[in-house]
Amino acid sequence: MLNVSQKIADEFGSKRGLLRFLVFxxxxxxxxxxxxxxxxxxxxxRLVFICSGNIxxxxxxxxxxxxNDFEAVSYGLHCRGGDPAFEKTLHFSKELGYDLHAHRSQHISNYEPKTNDLLVVMEPAHLLELERLFPESKKVLIGILSSQRTVYLHDPYNTNDYFFLKCLRSIEIATKKLITQVGNQK
Known part of the structure; x- marks a missing residue:
């Protein structure tokens, strides 16, 4: 039987992840x-994915x-730019059938908005930052489209493998659902 700390790590990434999940x-x-x-x-x-480190x-x-043949780009709010995807991201994305070896992080200051962009945001704190930077842009919290239907998608960087993979699966499900919804609006 798993202890409480392990259950929290598996479901929310960490105690901080659980707290933020509840508050948000x-x-x-x-x-x-x-x-x-x-x-x-x-x-x-075009979908513009935004998180903290863009890795x-x-x-x-x-x-x-x-x-899935939909134009996209990604940026980080708190990165220097030029970094490859995190090792766990490379490993688990490959396990899910995706290759991120060519990825290099980009800082949000390099973002050039286009009229038909949708900013795809991982957590409410990022949403607040983006409201200040790009108040006129459309924004969506991606977690609301995932199977968990949450507004907060915890950063998996320092989490266990179970949660890391769960997080990527949530993003995959939500992204595919978002692409389908956009296609249904045309």
């Missing part, structure tokens, strides 16, 4: 993120999108 979930239940969970997808032509979540979302 409560805020969401009061409609705090409604604008980023109910998005008009008409005219979306785990956002490059994986970008690759899933591209493999």
């Amino acid at each position: 979930g409560i805020k969401n239940s009061f409609g705090h993120y409604k604008k980023a969970t109910k998005v008009d997808l008409r005219d979306v032509r 785990c979540r956002s490059p994986f979302g970008e690759e899933v999108s591209k493999v």
